[in-house]
Amino acid sequence: MSAASALFTVASMAFPVVELRDVTKRFGSGPPVLEPISLAAGRDDFVALIGPSGCGKSTLLRLIAGLIAPTTGTVRVDDPAADAGSSGLGFVFQDPTLLPWATVAANIELPLKLRGVTAPERRQRRARVLEQMRLTEKANAYPRALSGGQKMRVSLARTLALNPRLLLLDEPFAALDEMTREHLNEELLALRAASAWTAFFVTHSVNEAVFLANRVIVLAAQPGRIHADIAVPLPYPRTADTRLSEPFQRLVRDVGQALRAINLVPA
Amino acid sequence: MRRAAKNLVWPLLGGAAMIVLWYAVHHGLADDRRFLLPTPGAMFEAMRDEWPILARATLNTTEGASLGFAIAAVLSALLALAMAGSSLLRASLYPYLMILQMMPVIVIAPILVLWVGPGLKSVTIITVLVCFFPLVVNTTQGLISADRNLVELFRMWRATRAQQLRYVRIPAALPYFFAGLRIAAVLAPIGALVGDYTAGSSAGDGGGLGFQAVIYSSQAQYPALFATAAVTCVLGFLFSGVVAVLSWAMLHRWHDAYEPAER
Numbered sequence A: 001m002s003a004a005s006a007l008f009t010v011a012s013m014a015f016p017v018v019e020l021r022d023v024t025k026r027f028g029s030g031p032p033v034l035e036p037i038s039l040a041a042g043r044d045d046f047v048a049l050i051g052p053s054g055c056g057k058s059t060l061l062r063l064i065a066g067l068i069a070p071t072t073g074t075v076r077v078d079d080p081a082a083d084a085g086s087s088g089l090g091f092v093f094q095d096p097t098l099l100p101w102a103t104v105a106a107n108i109e110l111p112l113k114l115r116g117v118t119a120p121e122r123r124q125r126r127a128r129v130l131e132q133m134r135l136t137e138k139a140n141a142y143p144r145a146l147s148g149g150q151k152m153r154v155s156l157a158r159t160l161a162l163n164p165r166l167l168l169l170d171e172p173f174a175a176l177d178e179m180t181r182e183h184l185n186e187e188l189l190a191l192r193a194a195s196a197w198t199a200f201f202v203t204h205s206v207n208e209a210v211f212l213a214n215r216v217i218v219l220a221a222q223p224g225r226i227h228a229d230i231a232v233p234l235p236y237p238r239t240a241d242t243r244l245s246e247p248f249q250r251l252v253r254d255v256g257q258a259l260r261a262i263n264l265v266p267a
Numbered sequence B: 001m002r003r004a005a006k007n008l009v010w011p012l013l014g015g016a017a018m019i020v021l022w023y024a025v026h027h028g029l030a031d032d033r034r035f036l037l038p039t040p041g042a043m044f045e046a047m048r049d050e051w052p053i054l055a056r057a058t059l060n061t062t063e064g065a066s067l068g069f070a071i072a073a074v075l076s077a078l079l080a081l082a083m084a085g086s087s088l089l090r091a092s093l094y095p096y097l098m099i100l101q102m103m104p105v106i107v108i109a110p111i112l113v114l115w116v117g118p119g120l121k122s123v124t125i126i127t128v129l130v131c132f133f134p135l136v137v138n139t140t141q142g143l144i145s146a147d148r149n150l151v152e153l154f155r156m157w158r159a160t161r162a163q164q165l166r167y168v169r170i171p172a173a174l175p176y177f178f179a180g181l182r183i184a185a186v187l188a189p190i191g192a193l194v195g196d197y198t199a200g201s202s203a204g205d206g207g208g209l210g211f212q213a214v215i216y217s218s219q220a221q222y223p224a225l226f227a228t229a230a231v232t233c234v235l236g237f238l239f240s241g242v243v244a245v246l247s248w249a250m251l252h253r254w255h256d257a258y259e260p261a262e263r
Helices: A001-011 A057-066 A104-114 A119-132 A148-160 A176-196 A204-214 A240-244 A246-262 B001-030 B031-036 B042-049 B051-085 B087-104 B105-116 B121-144 B149-158 B161-197 B209-218 B222-251
Strands: A016-027 A032-041 A047-048 A072-078 A088-092 A164-170 A198-202 A215-219 A225-231
Touching: A001 B209, A016 B087, A032 A057, A032 A072, A032 A225, A032 A240, A047 A057, A047 A072, A057 A088, A057 A164, A057 A198, A072 B031, A072 B087, A088 B149, A104 A119, A104 A148, A104 B161, A119 A148, A148 A164, A148 A176, A164 A204, A176 A204, A176 A240, A204 B222, A225 A246, A240 A246, A240 B001, B031 B105, B042 B051, B042 B222, B051 B087, B051 B121, B051 B161, B051 B209, B051 B222, B105 B121, B105 B161, B121 B161, B149 B161, B161 B209, B161 B222, B209 B222
Parallel strands: A047 A198, A047 A215, A088 A164, A164 A198
Antiparallel strands: A016 A032, A016 A072, A215 A225
16 A cells, blocks of 8 residues: 555544444344444445354444444444535445335435425436436336346435435345346446445455455454454456456455454354 | 237136026926026016116115225225324224124114114215225235335435325335225125115115115015126126226336236
């Protein structure tokens, strides 16, 4: 990593967008899902969360989203709602979670409508994200007429229309075939280059994690804890060729090894 | 083309076979017992002869059935909204809704005649009671079973409860509501008829199909009795047909049940 980019990371970490301090979570009287976790992410971070099932990846994401409250500890998310025109938080599920009774255009405009964005502004943002996602000709289609990949792109478009500053993605491409997934990964990075947002991306795929993120956090299970925090110093923009590069392959090996090591470390 | 054949030709063939069987059974009976099963021909003759009376009775029954059906649809939607909003209300009302459904119309009808008098009012209320249960149960189920992720998204978008209801829960409940309406559409004419059987007499409007059935039965006008049954069936098909068309109009654009064939 160059001195300049190291400095930049330090600078952005001085004002973390997301900060978790000693966060634990247990549901009811069950065993703790997360043991004390501390984690900070700066504005420029694209964090991939990877780990075995039950390691609390999704719980972590939902804590950051404010959908659930920590049992102990604090979760601080830079309040981006202060910024006019932005809606702060974007959340993308594995399931596209579209309204089946609404057209693509109506699906994209709905959260904007709920937030009181004016009709002309809604139309403009909708046109922008549909263009970005190459879905313009599908604007009046209903979700059932779309393929799995197209539905996911609509889901992403809907989130991006909110101009989020923090994007939380919970295995968004897990249900898609490998080709579509790789393609959407490249698209996602291109979109991020156009409108910088901080990202937390839960995945089961080491390749996907390394390709997208500048940090891969490997979580161990029962209870969920941070096992390794691996920097991915590959420069953006990353393209299909990045996957073939030697440094990429080496990082995939490193993350894979960290994942395998979990099973060898007693909890 | 093949689908049209399957949807039209086979039911027609089935109907034709049934009519043949009907005539066969009629002629198979001993002469002095043939009155038990009048032929379709005799039935249509009776329908023609009795038409002024049957038409009036049909109108009366249709009025009670449609009024009761419409009132049940509105009331059940309102109650379902309330019940979807509160699990406490759901728990406390559900057993009594079931009791309401289990109460035989034959028992309720005389009580209603006592309370509101015979005729349209009683018949309408009975139809409401008969249609209410499937409607309210289905619609409540639809309102509370909206996609969990969608509901969470709405929370993250900081939508109000009213917005959540309007944009997620009510549209998600529509297919359930229509499923309830389809059941209610079949029940409404039967409910009105059975109600009328008891509450239709001495109403001054001549009564409906149920009351007419009592008269034909007591006068041993069996072909006319069969004609009454046939008219009731037609009424049931009409109700179902109207609901099917409404359901198509509301759901065909997005619901999987109306998936276009070319996909």
